[in-house]
Structure formats: C-alpha cells, structure tokens
Amino acid sequence: MYANVVLDVPLAKAFDYHAPELTHADIGRRVLVPFGNKLRVGLVVGVSSQPEYASERIKALSAVLTDMPPLGEDLLQLFRFCSNYYQHPLGQVVFTALPGRLRDPKPFATRERWRYQLQSVQALIAQLPARAILQHRLASLLTEPRSEAEIRQISPGAWKIVREWLAAGWVTTVTEAPVSVSAEAGKPLNAEQQAAVAEIAAIRGFQPFLLFGITGSGKTEVYLEAIANVLRQGRQALVLVPEINLTPQLQSRFAGRFPGVNLVNLHSSVADAERAANWLQAARGEAAIVLGTRLSVFAPMPKLGIIVVDEEHDSSFKQQDGLRYSARDLAVWRAHQRQVPIVLGSATPSLESWYNAQNGRYRRLDLHQRAVAGAQPPNVRLISTKHVELQDGLHPFVWSELSERLSRREQVLVFVNRRGYSPVLFCGECGWMAACTQCTARMTVHLSERRLRCHYCGADSAIPRACPGCGNADLHPLGHGTQRLEAALSSRFPHARVLRVDRDTTRQKGSFESALDAVHGGKVDILVGTQMLAKGHDFPRLSLVVVVNADAGLYSADYRAAERLYAQLVQVSGRAGRAQISGDVLVQTDFAEHPLYAALVAQDFPAFADFQLADRRVAGFPPFRHQAVLRAEAAKLEIAMQFLQEATALAPDVSGVTIYDPVPASLTRLAGMERAHILIQSASRPALQNLLTTWQTSLRDIKTRQLRWALDVDPQEF
Numbered sequence: 116m117y118a119n120v121v122l123d124v125p126l127a128k129a130f131d132y133h134a135p136e137l138t139h140a141d142i143g144r145r146v147l148v149p150f151g152n153k154l155r156v157g158l159v160v161g162v163s164s165q166p167e168y169a170s171e172r173i174k175a176l177s178a179v180l181t182d183m184p185p186l187g188e189d190l191l192q193l194f195r196f197c198s199n200y201y202q203h204p205l206g207q208v209v210f211t212a213l214p215g216r217l218r219d220p221k222p223f224a225t226r227e228r229w230r231y232q233l234q235s236v237q238a239l240i241a242q243l244p245a246r247a248i249l250q251h252r253l254a255s256l257l258t259e260p261r262s263e264a265e266i267r268q269i270s271p272g273a274w275k276i277v278r279e280w281l282a283a284g285w286v287t288t289v290t291e292a293p294v295s296v297s298a299e300a301g302k303p304l305n306a307e308q309q310a311a312v313a314e315i316a317a318i319r320g321f322q323p324f325l326l327f328g329i330t331g332s333g334k335t336e337v338y339l340e341a342i343a344n345v346l347r348q349g350r351q352a353l354v355l356v357p358e359i360n361l362t363p364q365l366q367s368r369f370a371g372r373f374p375g376v377n378l379v380n381l382h383s384s385v386a387d388a389e390r391a392a393n394w395l396q397a398a399r400g401e402a403a404i405v406l407g408t409r410l411s412v413f414a415p416m417p418k419l420g421i422i423v424v425d426e427e428h429d430s431s432f433k434q435q436d437g438l439r440y441s442a443r444d445l446a447v448w449r450a451h452q453r454q455v456p457i458v459l460g461s462a463t464p465s466l467e468s469w470y471n472a473q474n475g476r477y478r479r480l481d482l483h484q485r486a487v488a489g490a491q492p493p494n495v496r497l498i499s500t501k502h503v504e505l506q507d508g509l510h511p512f513v514w515s516e517l518s519e520r521l522s523r524r525e526q527v528l529v530f531v532n533r534r535g536y537s538p539v540l541f542c543g544e545c546g547w548m549a550a551c552t553q554c555t556a557r558m559t560v561h562l563s564e565r566r567l568r569c570h571y572c573g574a575d576s577a578i579p580r581a582c583p584g585c586g587n588a589d590l591h592p593l594g595h596g597t598q599r600l601e602a603a604l605s606s607r608f609p610h611a612r613v614l615r616v617d618r619d620t621t622r623q624k625g626s627f628e629s630a631l632d633a634v635h636g637g638k639v640d641i642l643v644g645t646q647m648l649a650k651g652h653d654f655p656r657l658s659l660v661v662v663v664n665a666d667a668g669l670y671s672a673d674y675r676a677a678e679r680l681y682a683q684l685v686q687v688s689g690r691a692g693r694a695q696i697s698g699d700v701l702v703q704t705d706f707a708e709h710p711l712y713a714a715l716v717a718q719d720f721p722a723f724a725d726f727q728l729a730d731r732r733v734a735g736f737p738p739f740r741h742q743a744v745l746r747a748e749a750a751k752l753e754i755a756m757q758f759l760q761e762a763t764a765l766a767p768d769v770s771g772v773t774i775y776d777p778v779p780a781s782l783t784r785l786a787g788m789e790r791a792h793i794l795i796q797s798a799s800r801p802a803l804q805n806l807l808t809t810w811q812t813s814l815r816d817i818k819t820r821q822l823r824w825a826l827d828v829d830p831q832e833f
C-alpha cells in the first residue's frame with residue numbers, strides 16, 4: 116500500500132510513501148515521513164495500492180502517529196475546499212488548521228479523558244466470586260461511565276482490575292462527557308428574542324440566519340438559548356468571535372449560563388499544549404462548546420449542531436497573511452456541509468451578508484430594542500467643527516458637556532479614531548514631518564516616553580531635539596492622539612480620574628483586563644481610548660461618548676472604509692446608556708451633512724446599507740462583483756512591478772474576468788518591503804476561480820528571487 120501524504124511545504128502536490136500496513140482507516144492520520152534530509156510530520160490524505168510515480172523511487176513511511184483520532188472526512192473536505200478556493204497548497208492549509216503542537220514530530224501525550232463503563236452488568240456479576248468485594252464495588256460503580264480518577268479513588272488496586280476487564284471486553288470506553296443543561300438558567304427572553312430562538316430551533320438542516328440586533332439588544336442571550344437547545348440534544352456548538360472580543364466577560368457569561376458543561380477555548384493566546392488538548396477534546400466530542408477566534412473554524416467537531424459567528428462583519432475573521440481565509444465564509448460552508456444552522460450576529464452586518472439576506476439566501480432575525488428594561492438607544496448628535504476654534508482638539512460645547520457629566524458623577528468616554536489620526540511630529544518652519552524610513556507612513560509621537568514609533572512596522576526612535584531639516588528647535592506634534600487628549604483632560608479636570616486604554620497602555624498581559632475592572636468598579640471618570648474599547652463591553656455608568664476625528668474614513672480610497680467607519684461608530688455609540696442612565700453620543704465632524712452621519716443620527720443601518728449597496732452596484736464592487744488580488748512585495752518596487760507585468764502576460768484569457776494593471780499598494784513601503792498588486796474582478800465566481808486555478812500554476816513557474824507573492828481571494832484591504 117502507498118500513503119498519499121501532504122506536508123507543510125509550499126508545494127501544491129501530495130507525496131507517496133510506501134506503507135504496507137496502512138489501510139483506508141488511516142486516512143486523516145498524522146505520520147512521520149522522510150522529506151529532504153529530515154523527518155517531518157505529514158497528514159495522510161489517501162491510501163492506494165498504486166503509487167502515482169514509479170515505485171522504486173518511493174521512500175518508506177517512518178511512523179504512524181496514533182496520539183489522536185484520524186481527522187474525519189468532513190474536515191478533509193473542508194481543507195480541500197479551502198485549498199481550492201483560496202488557492203493555497205493543501206499541505207499548508209492542513210498545517211495552518213492544526214494546532215502548532217500537533218505539527219511537532221514528538222507524539223502528543225494527553226491526559227486521557229476517556230470514561231469507562233461495564234458492557235453487561237449481569238454477566239460480569241454472575242462470574243464474580245462473592246468474596247471479591249473490590250470487584251463487586253467496581254462493578255456497581257461502573258454501571259455509569261466513570262473517569263480514571265474516579266476509579267482510582269476506590270482503592271489502589273482498582274485501576275489494574277479495570278484494565279483487565281477492559282482487555283477481556285467486560286468494560287468499554289465511552290468518549291462523551293455527560294452534558295446537562297438546566298432549563299431555567301437563562302434570562303427570561305423578550306418577545307423578539309423568543310421569536311429568534313424559536314426560528315433557529317425549528318431548523319433541521321442547513322439555514323444561515325442573520326441576527327440583526329442593535330447594540331445591547333441581547334444578541335448574546337439569543338446565542339446562548341440557541342446553543343442550549345443544541346446541547347440538550349447531546350450535540351456540540353461552535354462559537355466564533357473576533358480577536359478583540361474574546362473577553363473574560365464573554366467567557367464568564369458562557370460559563371455562567373452552562374455550569375458543568377465542558378467549554379473549551381481555541382485562540383492563539385491559549386498556550387500550545389493547552390490548545391492542542393482543547394482541540395482533541397473537540398475532536399472526541401467531549402467539548403460541548405468550542406469558543407474561539409477565526410482558527411477554530413477548523414476544529415474537528417463530530418457532533419456539531421450549530422455555529423454562531425458573533426460580530427460577523429469584523430475584519431479579524433479574514434486572515435491577512437499565509438492562508439488568507441475568511442473564517443466567517445468558511446463557517447457558512449461548513450454549516451452547509453454538516454447540514455446545521457448558522458447564526459451570524461451583528462448590529463452592523465457586512466454588506467455581503469446584508470445583501471444575502473435581501474436576496475433570500477440568509478434569513479434575517481431582527482432585534483429592535485435594548486434588552487435591559489428601561490434602557491434606551493443612545494442619542495447621537497453631530498458637532499460641526501467647521502470654522503470653530505477647537506481647544507486641545509475638542510469643541511467648546513464638548514468641553515462643557517464633559518464637565519456637566521463629571522459633576523453628575525457619570526462616566527465619559529473620549530474615543531479617538533486611530534486610523535489616520537495619530538499625532539505626527541511637525542516642523543512649523545520648514546514643513547518637515549517625522550517619517551518612517553521603512554514604510555510610507557509617518558511616525559507617531561509618544562510624548563510620555565519621548566519616542567517616535569511607526570504603527571505599521573514598529574520602528575522606534577527618540578524624538579529629535581531639533582528639526583533634521585532646518586535645525587528649528589521648536590517641534591510640535593500635529594493632531595490629537597490619545598496621549599495628548601489624556602494630558603489635556605487631566606489638566607482641565609484635575610480631580611477626575613482619567614484612564615487611557617490603547618495599544619501602549621495594554622501591552623502587558625492582563626493590563627487590559629485590569630483596566631476594564633477599574634471601569635466596572637467605578638474607579639474611572641474619563642476613559643480615553645481607541646477601538647479596543649469600542650466593542651462588546653458593558654459600562655453601566657457611561658452616559659457620554661465623544662468621538663474625535665471620524666472623518667478620515669469618509670473619503671478614503673478604500674471602498675470599504677465607510678462600512679468600517681459606520682460599524683465602528685455604532686459599536687462605540689452602543690457603549691453609552693446601556694443601563695438606566697440614558698446615553699448621549701457627540702460626534703465631532705467637518706462634514707455634518709454627509710449621508711453616513713445622517714444614517715448614524717437616525718440609527719438607521721438599513722438606510723446606510725441601502726445607499727452603500729446602491730453605490731457598490733453602480734461602481735461594480737462586491738457583493739456585485741467577486742474580487743481577488745495578486746500581491747507582490749520586494750525590496751524594490753520595480754522588482755514587484757516587473758513580476759506583476761510578467762504575471763499579467765501569463766494570465767489565461769477567461770471571458771467575463773477583468774485583470775487590471777499592476778499598481779503600487781496605497782501603503783507602498785511596509786517594514787522595508789515595497790508592495791504592489793493586481794486586481795482581478797468578475798461577476799461570475801466560477802469564472803474567477805477558473806482563471807485563478809490555471810494562472811496559479813504558471814505563476815509558480817516564474818523565476819522569482821527576493822520576491823514574495825500571494826493570491827488573496829475576497830480581499831478586505833488594498
């Protein structure tokens with residue numbers, strides 16, 4: 116027999132190894148194989164009696180790893196789909212999906228979570244001598260599934276007896292941990308929530324739902340109830356959340372709703388060994404709920420019953436390097452494959468999902484009201500900054516509102532849109548600005564540490580004493596970052612407790628959590644922060660949100676910028692007035708007449724989505740067209756551009772697909788590399804896929820030195 120094995124190498128093909136003992140039951144197993152001059156971990160994707168190439172050159176397989184059950188056919192199908200769709204070698208898909216620890220040749224030792232139970236109680240008891248007291252005690256214990264630990268508790272010799280019974284076939288192993296879900300633990304749902312839960316529960320088979328609910332409308336409670344229904348049937352639930360949202364708050368809500376249910380986390384900050392152990396629990400069907408970020412879409416779940424994607428519009432579901440997959444889109448594919456319902460939740464759905472709901476592919480479930488009794492949606496007002504002299508970046512009216520809230524002992528949040536709004540060092544004499552030498556980006560001023568930092572590549576240098584251009588010693592930061600606002604707020608309100616939350620203040624592990632605790636504990640009056648604060652948090656005493664410089668997103672070259680800006684503003688507005696205190700949001704802007712702001716003030720996402728979709732239809736952008744981008748980066752822009760020219764010449768001619776000219780990326784230099792790309796667009800997904808598949812093979816043949824390229828299907832950024 117020959118094993119067809121994929122490896123973590125950038126080659127599209129699989130490799131044959133001689134493996135006389137292997138059977139079809141070994142498909143999906145990890146194996147050790149010689150490759151080059153070392154042993155590597157591979158995955159068996161096929162077993163056959165005929166190798167693809169002449170058999171004398173074929174090496175023998177070194178070992179079969181049996182430390183985990185073979186991956187199921189459904190998962191292998193998912194990998195194949197992912198490899199074809201995202202134009203990425205199958206081996207690299209597999210080894211992106213597996214937890215890091217399982218890519219290691221060392222076998223993975225897990226504390227077994229098997230449970231043991233008697234096959235037939237009567238038959239055994241009939242054979243046991245009456246004086247075998249320990250055996251009798253064990254027999255009655257094992258009428259229910261028991262863990263090794265429970266067995267060992269009985270007596271030191273108990274485990275040995277169970278092992279003998281196991282060998283004799285008296286005892287069997289049971290993998291499932293029993294699941295119990297109490298019926299009453301949840302909150303009483305309001306009518307809209309109940310209707311949503313009922314619609315989801317009525318589905319047998321595949322159905323995508325778009326749960327469209329304003330912030331604070333109780334979407335999470337709907338997920339929890341829908342999941343409870345699935346757990347009661349003994350099935351598993353997969354919950355995907357954006358990177359930033361996997362907060363202790365959310366975890367404890369799940370744990371609180373399902374005490375005694377085995378809930379495991381899968382995301383990159385879980386330590387390697389623990390992640391692999393959690394993954395195996397999912398694979399064995401022991402983990403009832405898998406909660407994780409985008410990677411968990413690949414978790415093996417034999418008893419999958421439902422998938423939930425929270426904040427489905429969030430851009431962190433798309434991986435931006437290596438295997439550039441969208442976990443949300445794969446989740447929908449997987450729900451279809453496994454014939455289970457999927458719930459995509461958001462207050463500001465992606466335009467793709469909104470469009471799918473309009474054309475009937477998804478079913479929309481709406482939550483219009485805030486869930487907490489008496490809580491009202493925030494009142495959003497625009498503060499025009501045109502022809503107004505700002506004081507430390509804030510409008511005089513904003514200053515007076517702030518001081519009023521503080522005198523009422525309410526919390527306020529000053530939200531700074533970081534994108535395009537970091538303070539840069541500027542010389543008023545000659546116009547010099549501190550720029551990163553590695554990127555086409557300005558350095559950001561970090562006053563308290565007296566450093567300049569590039570937010571793209573992390574380059575870091577001291578603030579110069581004088582302007583390198585003209586020698587002027589009077590250099591000023593331009594723009595208002597979080598640090599400058601923090602300083603201005605502290606000096607205006609010396610008695611207020613100001614807390615800044617951004618990437619700098621939360622670098623240390625646990626510091627973000629302790630900041631959140633301080634806010635909840637009422638130890639903070641003024642919060643100053645970036646998008647880290649925008650999502651998912653409940654700040655009950657917060658009554659005012661001030662948004663500073665949101666305008667950058669209005670006129671961006673990126674057609675998705677408006678969608679992102681709107682989502683972010685809704686999220687941050689949603690932090691105000693979640694409980695009994697009513698909430699106000701003040702948005703400072705130079706463009707008070709812009710339709711995006713009109714929709715925001717009216718809290719009318721459907722209106723926003725409709726005009727955006729109309730624009731996209733006219734302009735021929737997604738979801739009306741499908742896109743892919745061929746990206747190239749090299750030390751010199753000419754090298755990248757030249758590769759793209761060559762690539763264009765090799766592109767097959769597929770009707771209905773447009774290939775645009777190579778262009779430098781908007782952020783051309785990043786971390787010392789210069790980047791350019793080609794946009795490929797089509798109204799037909801199959802035509803686009805066809806072209807990419809053929810094109811990719813010829814791209815691999817182009818001789819490239821010191822150049823990296825990648826295809827990005829359904830790109831989110833340009």
Ligand SMILES: Nc1ncnc2c1ncn2[C@@H]1O[C@H](COP(=O)(O)OP(=O)(O)OP(=O)(O)O)[C@@H](O)[C@H]1O
Pocket residue numbers: 302303304305308328329330331332333334335336337462486487488650651652653689
């Ligand atoms: N039926 C209900 N009765 C009372 N309180 C509820 C109910 N449903 C949810 N809540 C409470 O309302 C608040 C908001 O609910 P939840 O966090 O589920 O909303 P959400 O829509 O997920 O919010 P967001 O998207 O803004 O994070 C929470 O404090 C939650 O405990």
Ligand SMILES: [Zn+2]
Pocket residue numbers: 551552553554556569570571572573574786
């Ligand atoms: Zn840089």
